[in-house]
Amino acid sequence: MSKAIEVKNLCFSYEKDVQKIKNISFSVEKGEYVTLIGHNGSGKSTLSKLLCYLLEADSGEIYLNGIKVCEENSAKIRKIIGIVFQNPDNQFIGSTVENDIAFGLENRRVPREEMKELVLKYAQKVGMEKYLKKAPDELSGGQKQRVAIAGILSLNNEIVIFDEATSMLDPEGVEDIKRLIRETKREHPDLTFISITHDIEEAYMSDRVIILNKGEIYKDGKPEEVFKDKDEIRKIGLDIPFVLKVKNALKTKTLQIPDEIKNIDELSDFLCK
Amino acid sequence: MNSVFGKLTPYNTIIHRLDPRVKIISLIALMVMCFLPYGNYANRFIILGGLFLIILFIMLLGRVSFLSFLKSLRHIWFMMVFLVIIFALIPQAGDTSTKHVMIAFENGYTIYWEGVLQTLHISFRLGLMLSLTLILTSTTSPMDLTYAFEWFLSPLRLIKFPTQIISMTLSLALRFIPTLLSEANKIMKAQKSRGVDYQRGFLGKKIKSVTTLIVPLLVSCFSRSDELSLAMNARGYEPYEKRTSYNILIFGLKDVVAIFVVLILVGGFSTLCYFTNNVEGFDDMINMIFGVATF
16 A cells, blocks of 8 residues: 655744644655544644645654655645634535535636536535535534535545534534534545544544644554553543543453444443343 | 625525626626716616616615615715715805705805705715625625635736735635634633623724733734644645635526526616717606606
8 A cells, every 4th residue: 555645854943943733743644534533733733734835844854655845736735635723603605505516627727617516416415515605604504514524525626624624513513514524434445534523433443543742743653452451541631532542441340342342332332142 | 794785695586697797897897887977866766766776676686675775874874965965954065056956054154955956966876886785795705706706807817927826825714704703702801701891882992802802812912823724734725736626607598598687787777878978858757757857
Protein backbone atom coordinates (compact mmCIF):
# COMPACT_ATOMS: atom_id res chain seq x y z
CA MET A 1 0.00 0.00 0.00
CA SER A 2 1.20 3.45 -0.83
CA LYS A 3 1.27 6.30 1.60
CA ALA A 4 -1.56 8.80 1.34
CA ILE A 5 0.03 11.26 3.71
CA GLU A 6 3.63 11.54 4.73
CA VAL A 7 4.75 14.19 7.20
CA LYS A 8 8.43 14.69 7.92
CA ASN A 9 9.81 16.84 10.74
CA LEU A 10 7.01 19.36 10.48
CA CYS A 11 7.37 22.59 12.49
CA PHE A 12 5.05 25.56 12.60
CA SER A 13 4.51 28.63 14.75
CA TYR A 14 1.98 31.46 14.54
CA GLU A 15 4.14 33.78 16.62
CA LYS A 16 7.87 33.79 17.11
CA ASP A 17 9.15 31.53 19.87
CA VAL A 18 5.77 29.89 20.38
CA GLN A 19 5.94 26.66 18.47
CA LYS A 20 2.52 25.28 17.73
CA ILE A 21 3.70 22.16 15.90
CA LYS A 22 6.96 20.71 17.19
CA ASN A 23 8.81 18.46 14.81
CA ILE A 24 6.01 16.08 13.94
CA SER A 25 6.55 13.06 11.69
CA PHE A 26 3.99 10.44 10.79
CA SER A 27 2.46 8.76 7.78
CA VAL A 28 -1.00 7.56 6.90
CA GLU A 29 -1.76 4.61 4.62
CA LYS A 30 -4.27 4.87 1.82
CA GLY A 31 -7.79 4.05 2.99
CA GLU A 32 -7.04 4.47 6.68
CA TYR A 33 -9.52 6.05 9.08
CA VAL A 34 -7.46 8.11 11.49
CA THR A 35 -8.76 10.17 14.38
CA LEU A 36 -6.70 12.99 15.72
CA ILE A 37 -7.52 13.85 19.31
CA GLY A 38 -6.01 16.16 21.82
CA HIS A 39 -6.73 18.95 24.23
CA ASN A 40 -7.73 22.44 23.06
CA GLY A 41 -4.65 24.16 21.70
CA SER A 42 -2.79 20.93 21.11
CA GLY A 43 -2.30 21.83 17.46
CA LYS A 44 -4.87 19.54 15.85
CA SER A 45 -6.54 22.18 13.70
CA THR A 46 -3.22 23.76 12.83
CA LEU A 47 -2.00 20.41 11.60
CA SER A 48 -5.09 19.96 9.43
CA LYS A 49 -4.61 23.39 7.89
CA LEU A 50 -0.98 22.61 7.19
CA LEU A 51 -2.01 19.41 5.42
CA CYS A 52 -4.41 21.33 3.15
CA TYR A 53 -1.88 24.05 2.48
CA LEU A 54 -4.06 26.67 4.12
CA LEU A 55 -0.99 27.42 6.24
CA GLU A 56 2.62 27.15 5.22
CA ALA A 57 5.01 25.13 7.34
CA ASP A 58 8.09 26.80 8.81
CA SER A 59 10.18 23.72 8.16
CA GLY A 60 9.66 20.09 7.32
CA GLU A 61 7.83 18.46 4.46
CA ILE A 62 4.40 17.06 3.74
CA TYR A 63 3.69 14.68 0.85
CA LEU A 64 0.16 13.82 -0.28
CA ASN A 65 0.16 10.79 -2.60
CA GLY A 66 3.81 11.52 -3.15
CA ILE A 67 3.19 15.13 -4.20
CA LYS A 68 4.96 17.71 -2.12
CA VAL A 69 2.74 20.32 -0.44
CA CYS A 70 4.08 23.65 -1.65
CA GLU A 71 3.11 26.75 -3.59
CA GLU A 72 3.60 25.29 -7.09
CA ASN A 73 1.53 22.21 -6.34
CA SER A 74 -1.32 23.99 -4.56
CA ALA A 75 -3.83 23.33 -7.36
CA LYS A 76 -2.93 19.62 -7.42
CA ILE A 77 -3.18 19.40 -3.65
CA ARG A 78 -6.70 20.83 -3.69
CA LYS A 79 -7.68 17.96 -5.94
CA ILE A 80 -6.29 15.38 -3.52
CA ILE A 81 -7.43 16.72 -0.17
CA GLY A 82 -10.68 18.21 1.05
CA ILE A 83 -11.66 19.56 4.44
CA VAL A 84 -14.90 20.11 6.33
CA PHE A 85 -14.63 22.79 8.99
CA GLN A 86 -16.23 23.22 12.36
CA ASN A 87 -18.62 26.12 11.82
CA PRO A 88 -21.48 25.15 9.52
CA ASP A 89 -22.33 28.77 8.73
CA ASN A 90 -18.90 29.97 7.74
CA GLN A 91 -18.30 27.33 5.12
CA PHE A 92 -21.64 27.68 3.39
CA ILE A 93 -20.59 29.63 0.33
CA GLY A 94 -23.47 29.29 -2.11
CA SER A 95 -26.79 31.04 -1.66
CA THR A 96 -28.72 27.77 -1.79
CA VAL A 97 -27.95 24.14 -1.02
CA GLU A 98 -27.43 23.23 -4.69
CA ASN A 99 -25.22 26.24 -5.28
CA ASP A 100 -23.09 25.38 -2.30
CA ILE A 101 -22.57 21.78 -3.38
CA ALA A 102 -21.71 23.07 -6.85
CA PHE A 103 -19.17 25.63 -5.63
CA GLY A 104 -16.16 23.31 -5.68
CA LEU A 105 -17.27 21.81 -9.00
CA GLU A 106 -17.52 25.27 -10.52
CA ASN A 107 -13.95 25.90 -9.45
CA ARG A 108 -12.90 22.70 -11.21
CA ARG A 109 -14.65 23.84 -14.37
CA VAL A 110 -16.97 20.86 -14.50
CA PRO A 111 -19.50 21.37 -17.34
CA ARG A 112 -22.96 22.41 -16.21
CA GLU A 113 -24.83 19.25 -17.25
CA GLU A 114 -22.40 17.01 -15.41
CA MET A 115 -22.52 19.36 -12.43
CA LYS A 116 -26.32 19.04 -12.20
CA GLU A 117 -26.06 15.26 -12.03
CA LEU A 118 -23.28 15.33 -9.45
CA VAL A 119 -25.10 17.84 -7.25
CA LEU A 120 -28.22 15.70 -7.21
CA LYS A 121 -26.24 12.50 -6.62
CA TYR A 122 -24.34 13.83 -3.63
CA ALA A 123 -27.35 15.67 -2.22
CA GLN A 124 -29.12 12.30 -2.21
CA LYS A 125 -26.13 10.69 -0.58
CA VAL A 126 -26.32 13.04 2.39
CA GLY A 127 -30.12 13.05 2.37
CA MET A 128 -30.56 16.68 1.37
CA GLU A 129 -32.20 16.23 -2.04
CA LYS A 130 -35.46 17.74 -0.81
CA TYR A 131 -33.74 20.94 0.24
CA LEU A 132 -31.86 21.81 -2.96
CA LYS A 133 -33.43 25.25 -3.31
CA LYS A 134 -33.26 26.16 0.38
CA ALA A 135 -31.18 29.04 1.68
CA PRO A 136 -28.74 28.43 4.57
CA ASP A 137 -30.85 30.35 7.09
CA GLU A 138 -33.66 27.88 6.55
CA LEU A 139 -31.51 24.90 7.53
CA SER A 140 -30.34 23.49 10.86
CA GLY A 141 -26.64 23.24 11.71
CA GLY A 142 -26.60 19.50 11.03
CA GLN A 143 -28.20 20.00 7.64
CA LYS A 144 -25.70 22.70 6.73
CA GLN A 145 -22.88 20.40 7.75
CA ARG A 146 -24.32 17.64 5.60
CA VAL A 147 -24.33 20.05 2.67
CA ALA A 148 -20.69 20.87 3.34
CA ILE A 149 -19.90 17.14 3.36
CA ALA A 150 -21.75 16.68 0.05
CA GLY A 151 -19.71 19.54 -1.36
CA ILE A 152 -16.47 17.83 -0.36
CA LEU A 153 -17.53 14.33 -1.43
CA SER A 154 -18.66 15.58 -4.84
CA LEU A 155 -15.08 16.61 -5.54
CA ASN A 156 -14.03 12.98 -5.21
CA ASN A 157 -10.92 13.76 -3.16
CA GLU A 158 -8.76 10.88 -2.05
CA ILE A 159 -8.17 12.38 1.37
CA VAL A 160 -10.89 14.02 3.44
CA ILE A 161 -10.35 15.82 6.73
CA PHE A 162 -13.17 16.56 9.17
CA ASP A 163 -11.94 19.35 11.41
CA GLU A 164 -14.25 19.00 14.41
CA ALA A 165 -17.12 18.83 11.96
CA THR A 166 -19.58 17.76 14.65
CA SER A 167 -18.56 19.95 17.56
CA MET A 168 -21.11 22.71 16.93
CA LEU A 169 -24.07 20.41 16.37
CA ASP A 170 -26.80 19.13 18.63
CA PRO A 171 -26.63 15.45 19.65
CA GLU A 172 -28.99 14.43 16.86
CA GLY A 173 -26.86 16.23 14.29
CA VAL A 174 -23.73 14.55 15.67
CA GLU A 175 -25.28 11.08 15.31
CA ASP A 176 -26.38 11.98 11.79
CA ILE A 177 -22.89 13.00 10.73
CA LYS A 178 -21.27 9.98 12.37
CA ARG A 179 -23.64 7.67 10.55
CA LEU A 180 -22.81 9.48 7.33
CA ILE A 181 -19.09 8.99 7.99
CA ARG A 182 -19.57 5.25 8.53
CA GLU A 183 -21.62 4.91 5.34
CA THR A 184 -19.15 6.87 3.28
CA LYS A 185 -16.30 4.78 4.64
CA ARG A 186 -18.13 1.61 3.69
CA GLU A 187 -18.87 2.82 0.17
CA HIS A 188 -15.38 4.17 -0.50
CA PRO A 189 -12.86 1.90 1.20
CA ASP A 190 -10.04 3.74 -0.59
CA LEU A 191 -10.93 7.07 0.96
CA THR A 192 -8.33 8.19 3.44
CA PHE A 193 -10.25 9.79 6.23
CA ILE A 194 -8.89 11.97 9.00
CA SER A 195 -11.24 13.08 11.70
CA ILE A 196 -10.22 15.69 14.21
CA THR A 197 -12.49 15.32 17.17
CA HIS A 198 -13.14 15.65 20.87
CA ASP A 199 -15.36 12.61 20.69
CA ILE A 200 -13.46 9.76 22.30
CA GLU A 201 -16.16 7.26 21.32
CA GLU A 202 -15.61 8.13 17.68
CA ALA A 203 -11.87 7.75 18.10
CA TYR A 204 -12.40 4.28 19.54
CA MET A 205 -14.21 3.24 16.37
CA SER A 206 -11.47 4.40 13.99
CA ASP A 207 -8.57 2.36 12.60
CA ARG A 208 -5.95 4.43 14.27
CA VAL A 209 -5.73 7.17 16.89
CA ILE A 210 -3.15 9.90 17.06
CA ILE A 211 -3.10 11.89 20.27
CA LEU A 212 -1.52 15.30 20.06
CA ASN A 213 -0.31 17.11 23.13
CA LYS A 214 1.27 20.56 23.07
CA GLY A 215 2.21 20.25 19.41
CA GLU A 216 3.77 16.84 19.71
CA ILE A 217 2.55 13.34 18.98
CA TYR A 218 1.86 11.88 22.39
CA LYS A 219 0.55 8.52 21.29
CA ASP A 220 -0.06 6.88 17.95
CA GLY A 221 -1.54 3.48 17.27
CA LYS A 222 -4.62 1.29 17.30
CA PRO A 223 -7.36 2.53 19.66
CA GLU A 224 -6.95 -0.44 22.03
CA GLU A 225 -3.24 0.23 22.43
CA VAL A 226 -3.58 3.97 22.71
CA PHE A 227 -6.25 3.84 25.37
CA LYS A 228 -4.64 0.97 27.28
CA ASP A 229 -2.94 3.07 29.89
CA LYS A 230 -5.73 5.15 31.28
CA ASP A 231 -3.62 7.02 33.81
CA GLU A 232 -1.36 8.31 31.08
CA ILE A 233 -4.34 9.45 29.00
CA ARG A 234 -5.91 11.19 31.98
CA LYS A 235 -2.65 12.97 32.69
CA ILE A 236 -3.01 15.06 29.54
CA GLY A 237 -6.65 15.89 30.23
CA LEU A 238 -8.37 13.28 28.10
CA ASP A 239 -10.61 10.43 29.07
CA ILE A 240 -10.90 6.88 27.78
CA PRO A 241 -14.00 5.66 25.93
CA PHE A 242 -17.01 4.58 27.95
CA VAL A 243 -17.15 1.18 26.28
CA LEU A 244 -13.53 0.55 27.17
CA LYS A 245 -14.16 1.59 30.76
CA VAL A 246 -16.96 -0.96 31.02
CA LYS A 247 -14.79 -3.59 29.41
CA ASN A 248 -11.95 -2.94 31.79
CA ALA A 249 -14.25 -2.95 34.77
CA LEU A 250 -15.81 -6.25 33.71
CA LYS A 251 -12.40 -7.73 33.05
CA THR A 252 -11.57 -7.44 36.72
CA LYS A 253 -14.73 -9.43 37.35
CA THR A 254 -13.40 -12.06 34.93
CA LEU A 255 -15.88 -11.34 32.14
CA GLN A 256 -14.07 -11.16 28.84
CA ILE A 257 -15.56 -9.00 26.10
CA PRO A 258 -14.32 -9.41 22.50
CA ASP A 259 -12.23 -6.65 20.97
CA GLU A 260 -14.62 -6.12 18.04
CA ILE A 261 -17.21 -4.56 20.28
CA LYS A 262 -16.69 -0.83 20.07
CA ASN A 263 -19.94 1.00 20.58
CA ILE A 264 -22.55 1.10 23.26
CA ASP A 265 -25.27 -0.66 21.26
CA GLU A 266 -23.07 -3.64 20.49
CA LEU A 267 -21.92 -3.78 24.07
CA SER A 268 -25.42 -3.81 25.49
CA ASP A 269 -26.44 -6.47 22.97
CA PHE A 270 -23.52 -8.60 24.04
CA LEU A 271 -24.20 -8.15 27.74
CA CYS A 272 -27.87 -8.99 27.37
CA LYS A 273 -27.11 -12.30 25.69
CA MET B 1 -35.15 41.63 5.66
CA ASN B 2 -38.48 43.40 5.82
CA SER B 3 -37.40 46.69 4.36
CA VAL B 4 -38.97 49.26 2.07
CA PHE B 5 -38.54 47.02 -0.91
CA GLY B 6 -40.28 43.93 0.32
CA LYS B 7 -39.18 40.35 0.27
CA LEU B 8 -39.19 37.55 -2.25
CA THR B 9 -42.57 35.82 -2.27
CA PRO B 10 -42.50 32.01 -2.51
CA TYR B 11 -44.73 31.73 -5.58
CA ASN B 12 -43.85 30.58 -9.06
CA THR B 13 -45.79 32.95 -11.29
CA ILE B 14 -44.86 34.03 -14.79
CA ILE B 15 -43.37 37.23 -13.39
CA HIS B 16 -41.23 35.17 -11.00
CA ARG B 17 -39.98 33.05 -13.88
CA LEU B 18 -39.02 35.94 -16.14
CA ASP B 19 -35.34 36.47 -16.84
CA PRO B 20 -34.05 38.92 -14.20
CA ARG B 21 -32.25 40.93 -16.88
CA VAL B 22 -35.55 41.50 -18.67
CA LYS B 23 -37.16 42.49 -15.40
CA ILE B 24 -34.50 45.04 -14.58
CA ILE B 25 -34.60 46.61 -18.04
CA SER B 26 -38.40 46.71 -17.97
CA LEU B 27 -38.31 48.30 -14.54
CA ILE B 28 -36.05 51.07 -15.77
CA ALA B 29 -38.14 51.61 -18.92
CA LEU B 30 -41.40 51.85 -16.99
CA MET B 31 -39.82 54.15 -14.41
CA VAL B 32 -38.85 56.50 -17.20
CA MET B 33 -42.45 56.37 -18.37
CA CYS B 34 -43.55 57.50 -14.90
CA PHE B 35 -41.36 60.55 -15.24
CA LEU B 36 -42.32 61.79 -18.68
CA PRO B 37 -44.19 65.12 -18.67
CA TYR B 38 -47.71 64.56 -19.92
CA GLY B 39 -49.02 68.08 -20.58
CA ASN B 40 -51.30 69.67 -18.06
CA TYR B 41 -52.20 68.26 -14.66
CA ALA B 42 -55.47 66.71 -15.73
CA ASN B 43 -53.70 64.75 -18.44
CA ARG B 44 -50.89 63.78 -16.16
CA PHE B 45 -53.21 62.27 -13.60
CA ILE B 46 -55.25 60.46 -16.21
CA ILE B 47 -52.23 58.99 -17.98
CA LEU B 48 -50.39 58.08 -14.79
CA GLY B 49 -53.64 56.52 -13.59
CA GLY B 50 -53.61 54.37 -16.71
CA LEU B 51 -50.00 53.40 -15.98
CA PHE B 52 -51.01 52.58 -12.43
CA LEU B 53 -53.72 50.23 -13.69
CA ILE B 54 -51.16 48.46 -15.87
CA ILE B 55 -48.79 48.15 -12.91
CA LEU B 56 -51.64 46.81 -10.79
CA PHE B 57 -52.24 44.20 -13.46
CA ILE B 58 -48.56 43.18 -13.35
CA MET B 59 -48.77 43.02 -9.55
CA LEU B 60 -51.77 40.73 -9.92
CA LEU B 61 -49.86 38.52 -12.34
CA GLY B 62 -46.89 38.29 -9.97
CA ARG B 63 -49.16 37.81 -6.92
CA VAL B 64 -47.59 40.79 -5.22
CA SER B 65 -49.93 41.63 -2.38
CA PHE B 66 -51.53 45.03 -2.58
CA LEU B 67 -51.29 45.25 1.19
CA SER B 68 -47.50 45.08 1.06
CA PHE B 69 -47.60 47.90 -1.48
CA LEU B 70 -49.68 50.05 0.86
CA LYS B 71 -47.33 49.15 3.69
CA SER B 72 -44.32 50.23 1.67
CA LEU B 73 -46.04 53.56 0.99
CA ARG B 74 -45.67 54.23 4.71
CA HIS B 75 -42.00 54.80 4.14
CA ILE B 76 -42.53 57.77 1.83
CA TRP B 77 -45.10 59.73 3.79
CA PHE B 78 -42.46 62.01 5.27
CA MET B 79 -41.34 62.78 1.74
CA MET B 80 -44.86 63.80 0.85
CA VAL B 81 -45.05 66.10 3.85
CA PHE B 82 -41.79 67.61 2.73
CA LEU B 83 -43.16 68.13 -0.76
CA VAL B 84 -46.32 69.77 0.55
CA ILE B 85 -44.21 72.23 2.48
CA ILE B 86 -42.00 72.98 -0.52
CA PHE B 87 -44.63 73.30 -3.20
CA ALA B 88 -47.82 74.36 -1.52
CA LEU B 89 -47.03 76.25 1.62
CA ILE B 90 -43.98 78.27 0.65
CA PRO B 91 -45.15 81.47 -1.06
CA GLN B 92 -44.56 81.30 -4.79
CA ALA B 93 -42.10 83.75 -6.22
CA GLY B 94 -42.25 85.35 -9.65
CA ASP B 95 -45.23 85.64 -11.90
CA THR B 96 -48.31 84.32 -10.20
CA SER B 97 -50.84 85.75 -12.60
CA THR B 98 -51.16 82.49 -14.55
CA LYS B 99 -51.78 80.43 -11.43
CA HIS B 100 -55.07 79.50 -9.91
CA VAL B 101 -55.81 80.54 -6.37
CA MET B 102 -57.04 77.82 -4.06
CA ILE B 103 -57.19 79.67 -0.76
CA ALA B 104 -56.32 83.33 -0.34
CA PHE B 105 -55.71 84.56 3.18
CA GLU B 106 -56.38 88.15 4.17
CA ASN B 107 -52.75 88.93 4.84
CA GLY B 108 -51.88 88.19 1.20
CA TYR B 109 -50.65 84.62 1.72
CA THR B 110 -52.11 82.36 -0.93
CA ILE B 111 -52.07 78.67 -1.65
CA TYR B 112 -52.25 77.90 -5.34
CA TRP B 113 -53.86 74.91 -6.99
CA GLU B 114 -50.67 74.39 -8.95
CA GLY B 115 -48.66 73.84 -5.80
CA VAL B 116 -51.07 71.29 -4.42
CA LEU B 117 -51.36 69.46 -7.73
CA GLN B 118 -47.59 69.41 -8.14
CA THR B 119 -47.26 67.74 -4.75
CA LEU B 120 -49.88 65.16 -5.59
CA HIS B 121 -48.26 64.55 -8.95
CA ILE B 122 -44.82 63.92 -7.56
CA SER B 123 -46.19 61.70 -4.83
CA PHE B 124 -48.08 59.74 -7.44
CA ARG B 125 -44.91 59.25 -9.45
CA LEU B 126 -43.00 58.13 -6.36
CA GLY B 127 -45.77 55.71 -5.51
CA LEU B 128 -45.62 54.24 -9.00
CA MET B 129 -41.87 53.87 -8.78
CA LEU B 130 -42.19 52.18 -5.43
CA SER B 131 -44.74 49.74 -6.78
CA LEU B 132 -42.49 48.86 -9.71
CA THR B 133 -39.53 48.24 -7.44
CA LEU B 134 -41.72 46.19 -5.15
CA ILE B 135 -42.68 43.98 -8.09
CA LEU B 136 -39.04 43.42 -8.95
CA THR B 137 -37.89 42.62 -5.43
CA SER B 138 -40.80 40.42 -4.49
CA THR B 139 -40.58 38.29 -7.62
CA THR B 140 -36.80 38.05 -8.05
CA SER B 141 -34.34 36.35 -5.72
CA PRO B 142 -31.34 38.47 -4.72
CA MET B 143 -29.12 35.84 -6.35
CA ASP B 144 -30.86 36.26 -9.69
CA LEU B 145 -30.37 39.99 -9.35
CA THR B 146 -26.68 39.36 -8.80
CA TYR B 147 -26.44 37.21 -11.91
CA ALA B 148 -28.24 39.87 -13.92
CA PHE B 149 -25.90 42.46 -12.50
CA GLU B 150 -22.90 40.37 -13.51
CA TRP B 151 -24.33 40.09 -17.01
CA PHE B 152 -24.82 43.84 -17.27
CA LEU B 153 -21.23 44.36 -16.18
CA SER B 154 -19.86 41.77 -18.60
CA PRO B 155 -18.82 44.30 -21.30
CA LEU B 156 -16.29 45.54 -18.74
CA ARG B 157 -14.44 42.24 -19.12
CA LEU B 158 -13.07 43.60 -22.38
CA ILE B 159 -10.96 46.01 -20.38
CA LYS B 160 -9.92 43.22 -17.99
CA PHE B 161 -12.27 44.32 -15.24
CA PRO B 162 -12.83 41.35 -12.89
CA THR B 163 -16.62 41.22 -13.01
CA GLN B 164 -16.78 37.68 -11.62
CA ILE B 165 -15.05 38.84 -8.43
CA ILE B 166 -17.55 41.66 -7.99
CA SER B 167 -20.47 39.31 -8.41
CA MET B 168 -18.93 36.74 -6.05
CA THR B 169 -18.46 39.48 -3.43
CA LEU B 170 -22.03 40.63 -3.93
CA SER B 171 -23.48 37.17 -3.67
CA LEU B 172 -21.47 36.43 -0.52
CA ALA B 173 -22.66 39.70 1.00
CA LEU B 174 -26.25 38.80 0.21
CA ARG B 175 -25.74 35.28 1.52
CA PHE B 176 -24.50 36.59 4.88
CA ILE B 177 -27.16 39.25 5.49
CA PRO B 178 -29.57 36.88 7.28
CA THR B 179 -26.72 35.23 9.19
CA LEU B 180 -25.39 38.55 10.44
CA LEU B 181 -28.88 39.83 11.25
CA SER B 182 -29.58 36.85 13.47
CA GLU B 183 -26.17 37.30 15.03
CA ALA B 184 -26.88 40.99 15.69
CA ASN B 185 -30.12 39.93 17.30
CA LYS B 186 -28.32 37.49 19.57
CA ILE B 187 -25.70 40.04 20.56
CA MET B 188 -28.41 42.58 21.27
CA LYS B 189 -30.23 40.16 23.55
CA ALA B 190 -26.99 39.23 25.27
CA GLN B 191 -26.15 42.89 25.87
CA LYS B 192 -29.67 43.68 27.05
CA SER B 193 -29.41 40.89 29.58
CA ARG B 194 -26.26 42.61 30.81
CA GLY B 195 -28.13 45.86 31.26
CA VAL B 196 -27.58 47.81 28.05
CA ASP B 197 -30.60 49.93 27.14
CA TYR B 198 -31.07 50.37 23.41
CA GLN B 199 -34.41 52.16 23.55
CA ARG B 200 -34.07 55.05 25.93
CA GLY B 201 -31.62 57.85 26.41
CA PHE B 202 -30.50 60.82 24.39
CA LEU B 203 -28.35 60.74 21.30
CA GLY B 204 -24.98 60.45 23.03
CA LYS B 205 -26.15 57.67 25.28
CA LYS B 206 -27.75 55.86 22.37
CA ILE B 207 -24.58 55.99 20.32
CA LYS B 208 -22.71 54.55 23.28
CA SER B 209 -25.15 51.68 23.63
CA VAL B 210 -25.03 50.94 19.92
CA THR B 211 -21.24 50.53 20.09
CA THR B 212 -21.84 47.59 22.42
CA LEU B 213 -23.63 46.01 19.49
CA ILE B 214 -21.39 47.13 16.63
CA VAL B 215 -18.02 46.17 18.09
CA PRO B 216 -18.78 42.49 18.79
CA LEU B 217 -20.59 42.25 15.48
CA LEU B 218 -17.57 43.58 13.60
CA VAL B 219 -15.23 41.24 15.43
CA SER B 220 -17.34 38.22 14.54
CA CYS B 221 -17.66 39.51 10.99
CA PHE B 222 -13.90 39.47 10.59
CA SER B 223 -13.48 36.01 12.06
CA ARG B 224 -16.28 34.75 9.83
CA SER B 225 -14.72 36.19 6.72
CA ASP B 226 -11.42 34.63 7.74
CA GLU B 227 -12.96 31.18 8.02
CA LEU B 228 -14.99 31.70 4.87
CA SER B 229 -11.91 32.53 2.85
CA LEU B 230 -10.21 29.40 4.18
CA ALA B 231 -13.21 27.31 3.20
CA MET B 232 -13.29 28.83 -0.27
CA ASN B 233 -9.58 28.30 -0.66
CA ALA B 234 -9.84 24.68 0.46
CA ARG B 235 -12.47 24.05 -2.19
CA GLY B 236 -10.17 25.36 -4.88
CA TYR B 237 -11.45 28.88 -5.43
CA GLU B 238 -9.07 31.03 -7.45
CA PRO B 239 -10.54 34.50 -8.01
CA TYR B 240 -8.83 35.18 -11.30
CA GLU B 241 -9.24 31.70 -12.77
CA LYS B 242 -12.07 30.76 -15.08
CA ARG B 243 -14.94 28.88 -13.47
CA THR B 244 -17.96 27.17 -14.87
CA SER B 245 -21.31 28.32 -13.64
CA TYR B 246 -24.05 26.21 -12.08
CA ASN B 247 -26.71 28.82 -12.56
CA ILE B 248 -27.41 30.14 -15.99
CA LEU B 249 -29.90 32.73 -17.08
CA ILE B 250 -32.18 31.42 -19.79
CA PHE B 251 -33.69 33.91 -22.17
CA GLY B 252 -36.91 32.23 -23.35
CA LEU B 253 -40.03 32.94 -25.32
CA LYS B 254 -41.79 34.53 -22.36
CA ASP B 255 -38.94 37.00 -22.05
CA VAL B 256 -39.28 37.96 -25.69
CA VAL B 257 -42.99 38.50 -25.14
CA ALA B 258 -42.29 40.55 -22.01
CA ILE B 259 -39.84 42.77 -23.86
CA PHE B 260 -42.35 43.17 -26.65
CA VAL B 261 -45.06 44.24 -24.21
CA VAL B 262 -42.74 46.71 -22.53
CA LEU B 263 -41.74 48.13 -25.90
CA ILE B 264 -45.40 48.66 -26.78
CA LEU B 265 -45.97 50.38 -23.44
CA VAL B 266 -42.93 52.59 -23.92
CA GLY B 267 -44.05 53.45 -27.45
CA GLY B 268 -47.59 54.18 -26.30
CA PHE B 269 -46.65 56.41 -23.42
CA SER B 270 -43.98 58.24 -25.43
CA THR B 271 -46.58 58.99 -28.09
CA LEU B 272 -48.96 60.26 -25.44
CA CYS B 273 -46.18 62.44 -24.11
CA TYR B 274 -45.51 63.79 -27.58
CA PHE B 275 -49.16 64.52 -28.28
CA THR B 276 -49.85 66.24 -24.98
CA ASN B 277 -46.88 68.53 -25.40
CA ASN B 278 -46.80 69.25 -29.13
CA VAL B 279 -50.24 68.80 -30.65
CA GLU B 280 -52.60 71.72 -30.26
CA GLY B 281 -56.02 70.85 -28.99
CA PHE B 282 -55.04 67.38 -27.74
CA ASP B 283 -55.47 68.52 -24.17
CA ASP B 284 -58.92 69.80 -24.88
CA MET B 285 -59.83 66.50 -26.48
CA ILE B 286 -58.92 64.55 -23.37
CA ASN B 287 -60.71 67.07 -21.24
CA MET B 288 -63.78 66.64 -23.36
CA ILE B 289 -63.70 62.87 -23.01
CA PHE B 290 -63.16 62.88 -19.27
CA GLY B 291 -64.94 66.13 -18.57
CA VAL B 292 -62.36 67.67 -16.29
CA ALA B 293 -61.29 71.23 -15.89
CA THR B 294 -57.89 72.20 -17.22
CA PHE B 295 -55.22 74.06 -15.34
